[in-house]
Amino acid sequence: MKPQQHTVKLSLLRALSKGGFHSGEELGDELGISRAAVSKHIKGIQGWGVDIFRVQGKGYQLANPLQLLDESVLNSSVATPFALIPVIESTNQYILDNARELDSGFVCIAEYQSKGRGRRGREWISPFGSNLYLSMFWQLEAGMAAAMGLSLVVGIAIAEAIEKLGIEGIKLKWPNDLYHNDKKLAGILVEMSGQAGGAANLVIGIGMNLSMDENVDGITQPWTSLNQITQIPVDRNKLAIEIIKTLVSTLEDYESFGMNQFVERWNRLDNYLGRKVKLLMGAKEIEGIAQGINEQGAILLSTPQGMQSFIGGEISLRNNE
Incomplete structure (x- = not known):
């Protein structure tokens, strides 16, 4: 390994x-x-x-203190199988390549990714030991159709895990980012495969900024790190343990109850609730006031045409807000 x-x-x-x-x-x-x-x-x-x-x-x-992930600490606190691979191309790719041999709930954690990726093939900058790079394999027995809204559920799990460590103010950006004071803290990449009538194989990737230097090349959007938020170093091992535990229990709830119980939990954490936003869908832009999500995981916008729901696209604040 x-x-x-x-x-x-x-x-x-x-x-x-x-x-x-x-x-x-x-x-x-x-x-x-x-x-x-x-x-x-x-x-x-x-x-x-x-x-x-x-x-x-x-x-x-x-130049800066470095806390390494500790396999023995993780092993003593995490029930699900995992592999700590310090240097890797991509934690998501590792699981995709080995999915046939893995049990549901398996986790791959790394210190550094040479080919980390985000949504739509974008590069995910992954310097050694500065952040948290974690992917989980999950088999959803209900199939691919039941995976609608899964990235939202994962976001809720991560935000609630951070809250359990006493850190407040973490918000969610639909459909797959964590924010703090309108700056990106973490991203989620869910990749799935499966056949009609069978279980869905999900790879849930999480990249979170912990102490990354502000001058890292390749990042253009406003971002923050957990250590900037807390003003004291966050224990990376404790954070990984809490995220894994919360993610497992949250995914089990999702399998049992679907999106129904997550709508209110999302809306409590929604970074843009009640704010004027733009929804970007290719060349199309839709403006409205964000009203949270519905039970399908779609974003709700109050527009001049009335309340509308959308399952695709990306949102941003209107420039004049």
């Missing part, structure tokens, strides 16, 4: 995550490699988006 070519880099990161300066000689002796090899691996780690600086006579130090 842990590719051998990354073993040295991960060992270096574990040493550096303890804090303070570490000389190249010290790190090399600890790992049984030369100082030149240490330098080479440090450059590779920097390519993962980790900021490490070197001071002559002192050695290497992380």
